[in-house]
Amino acid sequence: MVSSTSASVASRRRWHWAALIFAVSLLVGCVGQSPTAPTQAARALVVGATLEPPTMNPSASPAASIPQVLLYNVYETLVRMDAEGKLNPLLAQTWDVSSDRTVYTFNLNPAAKFASGKPVTAQAVATSFNRIKTEAAISAPLVEQMKVVKSTEAVDEHTVKVTLNHPSNLWLYDISSTAGIIYDPDGLAALDTTPAGSGPFVLQRWNKGQSVVLAASGSYWGTQPRLDAVTFRYFADANAMNAAMLSGDLDVISNLQAPDAIDQFNDTSRYTVIQGTTTGEVVMALNNARDSLKSVKVRRAISMAIDKKALLDTVWNGKGTLIGSMAVPTDPWYEDLTSIDAYDPDGAKKLLAEAKATNLNLKLRVPTTAYATKSAQFVESALRQVGIKVTVEELDFATWLKDVHNGGNYDMSIVAHVEARDLRRFTDPTYYFHYDNAEYNKQFEAADEAPAEELVPLMRKAVRTLADDAAAVWLFGLPNLVITKATVTGVPQNSATLSFDLAPIAIR
Amino acid sequence: MRILAFVARRLAIFAVSLLGASVLVFAVCAALPGEVAAIILGQGATQAQIDALSAQLGLDRPAVVRYAEWVGGMLRGDFGTSYFTGQSVVQLMSPRIAVTLWLVLFALLLSVLIAVPVGMLAAMKRRSWPGFVASAAAQLGMAIPAFWAAIALVLVFAVGLRWLPANGYVPFTTSVSSWAAHLVLPVVSLAIVQAAVLVRYVRSAFIEVLSEDYYRTARAVGWRPFPALLRHGLRNAALSLVTVIGLQLASVLVGAIVIESVFALPGLGSALLDAVSQRDLMIVQSVVMFLAATVLLINFVVDLSYAWIDPRLRTEVEP
Numbered sequence: 001m002v003s004s005t006s007a008s009v010a011s012r013r014r015w016h017w018a019a020l021i022f023a024v025s026l027l028v029g030c031v032g033q034s035p036t037a038p039t040q041a042a043r044a045l046v047v048g049a050t051l052e053p054p055t056m057n058p059s060a061s062p063a064a065s066i067p068q069v070l071l072y073n074v075y076e077t078l079v080r081m082d083a084e085g086k087l088n089p090l091l092a093q094t095w096d097v098s099s100d101r102t103v104y105t106f107n108l109n110p111a112a113k114f115a116s117g118k119p120v121t122a123q124a125v126a127t128s129f130n131r132i133k134t135e136a137a138i139s140a141p142l143v144e145q146m147k148v149v150k151s152t153e154a155v156d157e158h159t160v161k162v163t164l165n166h167p168s169n170l171w172l173y174d175i176s177s178t179a180g181i182i183y184d185p186d187g188l189a190a191l192d193t194t195p196a197g198s199g200p201f202v203l204q205r206w207n208k209g210q211s212v213v214l215a216a217s218g219s220y221w222g223t224q225p226r227l228d229a230v231t232f233r234y235f236a237d238a239n240a241m242n243a244a245m246l247s248g249d250l251d252v253i254s255n256l257q258a259p260d261a262i263d264q265f266n267d268t269s270r271y272t273v274i275q276g277t278t279t280g281e282v283v284m285a286l287n288n289a290r291d292s293l294k295s296v297k298v299r300r301a302i303s304m305a306i307d308k309k310a311l312l313d314t315v316w317n318g319k320g321t322l323i324g325s326m327a328v329p330t331d332p333w334y335e336d337l338t339s340i341d342a343y344d345p346d347g348a349k350k351l352l353a354e355a356k357a358t359n360l361n362l363k364l365r366v367p368t369t370a371y372a373t374k375s376a377q378f379v380e381s382a383l384r385q386v387g388i389k390v391t392v393e394e395l396d397f398a399t400w401l402k403d404v405h406n407g408g409n410y411d412m413s414i415v416a417h418v419e420a421r422d423l424r425r426f427t428d429p430t431y432y433f434h435y436d437n438a439e440y441n442k443q444f445e446a447a448d449e450a451p452a453e454e455l456v457p458l459m460r461k462a463v464r465t466l467a468d469d470a471a472a473v474w475l476f477g478l479p480n481l482v483i484t485k486a487t488v489t490g491v492p493q494n495s496a497t498l499s500f501d502l503a504p505i506a507i508r
Numbered sequence: 509m510r511i512l513a514f515v516a517r518r519l520a521i522f523a524v525s526l527l528g529a530s531v532l533v534f535a536v537c538a539a540l541p542g543e544v545a546a547i548i549l550g551q552g553a554t555q556a557q558i559d560a561l562s563a564q565l566g567l568d569r570p571a572v573v574r575y576a577e578w579v580g581g582m583l584r585g586d587f588g589t590s591y592f593t594g595q596s597v598v599q600l601m602s603p604r605i606a607v608t609l610w611l612v613l614f615a616l617l618l619s620v621l622i623a624v625p626v627g628m629l630a631a632m633k634r635r636s637w638p639g640f641v642a643s644a645a646a647q648l649g650m651a652i653p654a655f656w657a658a659i660a661l662v663l664v665f666a667v668g669l670r671w672l673p674a675n676g677y678v679p680f681t682t683s684v685s686s687w688a689a690h691l692v693l694p695v696v697s698l699a700i701v702q703a704a705v706l707v708r709y710v711r712s713a714f715i716e717v718l719s720e721d722y723y724r725t726a727r728a729v730g731w732r733p734f735p736a737l738l739r740h741g742l743r744n745a746a747l748s749l750v751t752v753i754g755l756q757l758a759s760v761l762v763g764a765i766v767i768e769s770v771f772a773l774p775g776l777g778s779a780l781l782d783a784v785s786q787r788d789l790m791i792v793q794s795v796v797m798f799l800a801a802t803v804l805l806i807n808f809v810v811d812l813s814y815a816w817i818d819p820r821l822r823t824e825v826e827p
Binding site: 062063208210234237239405431 | 785
């Protein structure tokens with residue numbers, strides 16, 4: 001009895017062992033497989049990025065993650081901006097401007113065609129521009145940028161006439177970005193999931209929550225790209241992205257989110273570290289509608305109390321540019337204005353005394369992003385040194401958007417304004433800066449409406465006014481920190497647009 | 509008869525809990541500050557534009573109406589559509605659920621496979637060094653946060669040795685080996701902590717078994733300690749273990765959210781985080797409700813499984 005039971009136990013035990021060995025061999029089998037086993041095209045690039053596009057429709061959402069993937073790669077515009085911030089022909093071969101500078105005539109490249117095979121016609125341009133003005137769910141910045149357009153008409157198949165309400169230099173820059181995308185009129189219904197563009201790449205697959213895969217279009221009308229397939233992989237966690245780069249799964253980190261981590265990529269035989277500038281300004285907004293902040297002396301004192309160089313070193317590992325006003329180095333009118341209200345705590349105290357601003361108590365309400373919360377701590381302690389008490393409040397982004405950005409319920413706030421040429425924002429007194437300066441508005445308008453050759457000197461004046469008036473505090477310009485494998489070439493140093501432009505990139 | 513009454517009572521509790529959960533989930537979501545319309549339109553949108561889009565999305569209607577519509581839809585199997593993309597929540601979330609399901613399932617399985625032998629060892633040798641080592645290891649395992657274990661594993665096996673991918677996911681249907689390779693590290697990181705918690709329960713359950721008459725009898729007729737424990741103890745200890753595993757499911761799901769973030773897995777947790785930050789509340793509501801229903805269902809099944817594991821319960825209820 002006993003022996004028969006132990007025999008069955010023994011046989012069962014053998015079975016257990018067999019199962020265990022099977023399980024272990026399965027595991028080893030997995031480990032033995034190369035992790036990057038899925039078949040890769042010969043010239044495939046894997047790019048790590050932070051935020052996944054919420055939709056594939058660039059006109060439905062202002063999320064910067066959409067043009068990062070699609071602009072210039074899948075969608076094209078009449079004119080394109082290069083890495084130096086200069087405008088070049090793209091779908092338009094040439095353009096003429098009328099003598100009163102309100103009528104632009106674009107001559108389309110007759111070779112240009114959409115991925116569907118249909119030619120890019122003047123009618124397609126008119127449809128693309130008009131829908132921004134007529135459709136309901138168009139993202140707010142696009143509506144604003146295209147407000148100046150009175151009408152867009154197709155003169156003949158390859159000629160488009162755009163009439164503006166008033167001359168605008170910035171408009172031509174604006175249509176080099178999302179606002180100026182030319183859509184295939186046949187694809188408008190499904191833009192949320194299926195792009196309909198004329199670019200060198202097409203959307204192959206969107207793995208929601210994970211990646212967007214682009215493939216070379218094959219029938220592109222212009223210069224063929226030097227890559228066959230490009231995967232944008234998304235990482236909510238900066239460390240996860242760095243680990244993927246270190247383990248060889250990524251070819252490029254499109255923008256390093258933790259600048260402290262840059263030292264991990266010091267090995268130049270394996271990695272190339274590219275440091276440049278972006279269009280993003282980290283702005284400490286001052287609520288100009290608040291009585292306590294209406295005095296220019298108080299605003300200047302706040303700016304002078306903050307050592308921006310030390311802040312940049314503390315917050316962003318010294319990576320970035322000190323800018324001093326609402327312009328970045330790739331803007332044609334950029335000049336270094338950091339000497340205005342440079343760090344001077346004693347001067348700040350003197351200004352506060354002159355303004356009779358004692359016992360200032362300000363609420364600094366920031367979204368919970370790394371650069372904002374770290375900057376807030378620095379600002380709190382810097383302002384304490386000159387006698388300003390600061391209460392820091394961290395809000396999740398949606399709450400911040402409702403309460404601070406749309407509700408105006410704040411004294412000071414910190415956020416990165418990533419859009420290009422966003423100094424226009426200071427002309428709108430209802431915008432959350434609540435900045436209302438007739439002189440600035442006049443200068444901005446004059447620059448925008450001036451003949452093209454006068455744009456730069458006139459815009460410089462406006463930018464300087466913002467700095468002189470301490471309309472806000474410009475903490476730093478966000479750096480373009482790109483890490484690539486040493487075999488990847490052609491990644492431009494600066495990012496003058498929101499696009500991660502794949503055209504110059506190749507693999508050695 | 510009594511088993512029917514037992515099942516009916518459990519079923520009633522299950523239904524009432526579901527209803528309570530739905531009210532709670534909806535109320536919490538409605539109380540969140542921030543509007544999805546403001547996020548869709550972006551910085552610079554006027555309040556009029558935001559209100560118009562909110563009305564278009566049906567968000568201007570009273571909360572009671574929206575609640576009734578949501579619950580009514582779920583009863584018909586319709587979990588609503590995403591405010592952000594207009595796609596159905598079911599369509600958006602099904603691939604996400606699959607990822608989390610694999611992760612949680614394998615992590616639970618692995619934690620049991622680790623915890624049962626280690627716990628038995630800790631119980632049998634509790635007065636000598638192997639038992640101490642097992643208990644100490646369990647304590648250590650509990651003290652390690654799952655994300656830390658994850659980062660350490662990535663550094664060693666992905667960055668250092670390059671045996672496994674650092675993160676990401678490949679669906680089962682694309683490549684089985686790649687799918688498995690991408691799951692190894694997440695599953696192990698999640699399982700370590702869960703196994704450590706389980707070991708303590710296994711140990712105390714088996715210590716109890718060691719002092720039972722049936723175990724002494726088995727030993728007396730010539731069974732060696734380990735087989736005796738396996739043959740007679742496992743089923744008895746399983747009763748309390750199943751309860752604990754059922755309870756742990758909730759904490760495994762929470763752990764999975766962290767692990768998904770560390771490993772960039774497109775699972776339910778990361779989808780939920782995105783939806784909360786974008787205030788896509790239809791996704792938030794429906795996913796949280798799905799999770800709550802899953803946990804409640806598991807508890808319901810655990811309750812029922814007592815009757816299956818413990819034959820005494822069966823004979824008692826069927827005289």
